[in-house]
Amino acid sequence: HWVLALFDSMLIPFEVAGLRSGNKTQGHRFMAPGEVEVKGVEDYLEMMRKAWVMVDPQDRQNRVVEVAKEAAREVGGVPTKDPELVSIVANLVEFPSALCGTFEKKFLELPEEVLITAMREHQRYFAVRDSNGALMPNFVTINNTIPKDPDVVRKGNERVLRARLADADFFFKEDRKRPLIDRLEELKGVIYQADLGTSYQKVMRFSELADFLAQATAPMKRGDISLACRLCKCDLVTHMVDEFPSLQGKMGEIYARLDGHPEEVCVAIREHYMPLRAGGELPKSVIGAVVGIADRMDTIVGCFAVGLEPTGTADPFALRRHALAILRILEEFSAPVYLTDFIEKAAQILERDVSFDKKTIVSKVNEFFRERYKQLMLRSGYGPDEIEAIISAEFDRIDLLRPRIEAIRRFAQAREEFEGLATTFKRVKNILKKAQRRYEVDPGLFKQRCEAELWNLYQASREGLQDAVKEGNYNRAFEMLRDFRAPVNKLFEEVEILTKEDERLKENRLGLLQAVKQLFLRVADFSKFSI
Template identity: 45%
Template sequence: MALQLLVEIGTEEIPARFIPPVLEEMKTSFQKRLDQERIRVAELSTMGTPRRLALMGRDLAAQQDEITAEIIGPPQTVAFDAEGRPTQAAQGFARAQGVTVADLVMVSTERGPYLAIKKSTPGQPTRQRLPEILPEWILGLSFPKSMRWGSETITFARPIHWIVALLGDEVIRFSLGGVSSGAVTYGHRFMAPQAITLVAADSQAYLKALEQAYVLVDPVARQEKLVKELEQAAAQVNGQVVHNPELVQENTFLVEFPSTSCGKFEAKFLELPDEVLITAMREHQRYFSLREASGKLLPHFIAINNTLARDPQVVQQGHERVLRARLSDAMFFFQEDSKIPLDNWVEELKGVVFHSLLGTSYEKMERFRALGRYLAERLSPDKVEAVSRAATLCKADLVSGMVGEFPSLQGVMGREYARRAGEAIEVVEAIFDHYLPRHAGDRLPDNQVGALVGLADRLDTICGCFGVGLIPTGAADPYGLRRQALAIINILADKKFYLDLAAAIGFSLNLLQDKLTAASEQTGAEVLDFFRARLHHLLTGEGFSFEVVDAVLSTAFTDVVEALEKVRALQEVRRSPDFPALAVAFKRVINISRDTPPGPIDPKLFEYPAEHDLLAATEQMEATVSQALPARDYPAVCRALAALKEPVDRFFDDVLVMTEDLSRRHNRLALLVRISQTFLKMADFSRITI
């Protein structure tokens, strides 16, 4: 008989950001524990609010699955004599298992027939296992931060106040942190704090009972109500809510029963940049901003409340009073910042430590400004001076009052102050764009100046950290170097910047000479390998064949965009009928010439026509490749390489490479090495299986 399960952990208010990940963990970890316990369940679901985390199980098996074990005994030849009578070995095995020889069976194994016994152990009732499973599962849940309370030694996100544990209509009894499980939950802390006794583990009845007590346990239903009320409140002032899914989710997990309050602020604050107003409302108060249909910000906001207000006007005035203070602070900082030239702030960076091992933010700026000029000279020569100016100013706002109050506005305020100071538009936009992308899925820089400054800034950070031993490990990447390397790769690919990455790394490390604690050459190799690994991870994650990516990146990797194009071309060629010929030809060449150094080829030492034919085909192939590679026509490169299939096969059929005549042997190996070197300009085809 299948049973329904309901578990609710009632707590003090859990931070909103803790809840979504733990709800997912609750489901996966409980499913894993049920699998270990051999308890089947049709479906698990989780829901939660700041004050409760709930797990519901549909059609939970009433009993563990039975265990059937097969115990192998002696082989048939040992267990029975020539007349088929059980030997002492068979009788001893049966006695050890507590059965008679007649209960034993013969089973087939890889080593032949063996005597065995199959034992079945019945499962325990689920209700007997849950008192052990549930407390262990609850304490195993992880949070960014946990706490202890009172004299208890257990830890949880917040103190536990009650636990509901129902299997059907039966309470699963256990105690945790001084709290005994039961069938009693509680409604909204302020609007319906009374106890609610649940009759059974009926999820619909549970949700309905709490909804009547002003608790929407289901976050989907809670968010739908929140969004609907946002839209209604915005319509009252002819506005539209500024799109912010993260703020919607955060408010969803800040309340148990959302209601809205639409307030207003003084029009003078609209003189502040839009980003300042939106950030002040969002980060400090979790308020939603409103725009007109034209896109202009309105002097209104919407707050999300956790209660239905007795007097909405009083609540609205309270929100307005708090926001007025925040916006007044923002206005003060903005006005004071506007009095100071950006170049003055650049000087102040000399007093800001970037890292104790890598110097001040001013020193870092000087390094990546020089690196930015180096990149611009090679990738966009007409942008050198713009890159230099943008690099000089892009960190200046870090010492501004506004960024000190709202750190998330770094780049945004620098862009605004530069615009007001009359800087060139490409410099203005680059000050913000050089931070892009800020996180996974974020947009890439729109202009080349911002892209080049962003590349230089990130490459200086990566080279600096590697140069002083701050290298990411499998468990930690405190400086976000993997994310920064991925950003560099994506920017290079997006802008089609064909950059000699090894040379750029070398230039960056040269600027860091007085900071490095490791040899420059060794550090450069480690940084290049780091980029190779990130690109490998990115491409395989995008669905490219592991072998194709490995074949391209195992050669002389130094240009990200070229590597991307080679992988795309080789992936396409691998699907064509020509590819097996290409791979076979290379493998035959590389297998016999591996570890052989290059050498001169003397046609006078050729004995067979196949040698002359292969040299002629090689020269023709080299001519085609020498034109196709600079043009980055990688499909043409692959076709030229594949054309060697027949002359290579004929060469191996007619010619003994490892002849006793050493001069001819070295001559033939030199020819094969020459071919392999050309192949390796595209990829190491030996890494690809056919």
């Protein structure tokens, strides 16, 4: 071990882990071993090149791609495109070189995903395809040296891969001796989480939750959704997934297809894990989407119920990522799902297996989703005021929120008019902080014309505004609210809202403003804007 630390040509003296910094480094471990004295940056880069070390990671990655293509070209093929594997192997070597090897053609009978995974995960090999995109009985391995005898190195790699593929072939054939659905019972012996029970219990929970969602989103596919739920975790107890965990979902899809299940169900088994990472590709089928969000919601509510919610930077069960996936899927599929009902249903089902304070957990999970949605929208380029104004007024139908945020952004661009309306709403909201309860409005108690005018406008606008919101015509809704600015301001100017003259009169005026406030909140909470 050594530490090279120079500022231009000047040594930076320090000690770390018992090592003192210096002006010396090492060449390639095998092709140019020994110390190299460095005088500066340009000197360093040139000396490393001569010592068979490519310092720049991007240069190494480019060379990996180049030599892999050259090696595959020897057999008339091309290496599979895999940027992640390119990055991995580039960081395992100092000077990449490549060799192309072969394996027995009989292994091509294995599913493509199995072959590629066996080569990629265990050996860091690139699979090779022909001009039609079909896999060839070849692979490319990246070495850290230019071998003196390439045939010896090639045969060594071929021998290792042959053993790996023989294992995979055995696992595949063993798995195929039983239908995939027969493995559902085996999940009773797999602990999902100590306090949340077995994987079988989890499947039963999110199967019921998925059926609840299916009634609102895909009533004609309830049977297929139920089947996909029962099948989607069965591959967890197969030999193949035990050996290659990254194939979960993919092997389930393959085995289900071989068992003759409907194609949509087979695809959903793989898709219910999507997105695989933040910002990743979403499922394309409604079955995969429904099963996926049901599974994730059971995970989130379950973890909150047993005290495993995220804290600070710690999120061992990836609940933040699961929540974002649910939000993105609900939005992408324009799913008519009420989030609160969704959470409450998950909690209701979970109560049969776990004891917890349902009301508290539902509230905490709802707030958790609210914060994740806010972060999602901030990353999408929306302002914090715009987001808060909408989600403070209504946070239930996720698919309808973004259009409302877009609408309030456009409305806010008419700055003077918008600021006036926002200021008016803030006046209403501030004076109602002193209200003890909801008050009924009695038009017979109106003393001033401005009271009747505001009430008549409210009555005339209420249904039309609600219809505009239901139809997603938010521009029309904002236009209707704009008509309230002058009558509300006039009410404040001409009457004493908190009059001491008559308690009934005061409560009537507060009730009038409460009605106006609730009408505004059907669209947005304008008080969230900093004006």
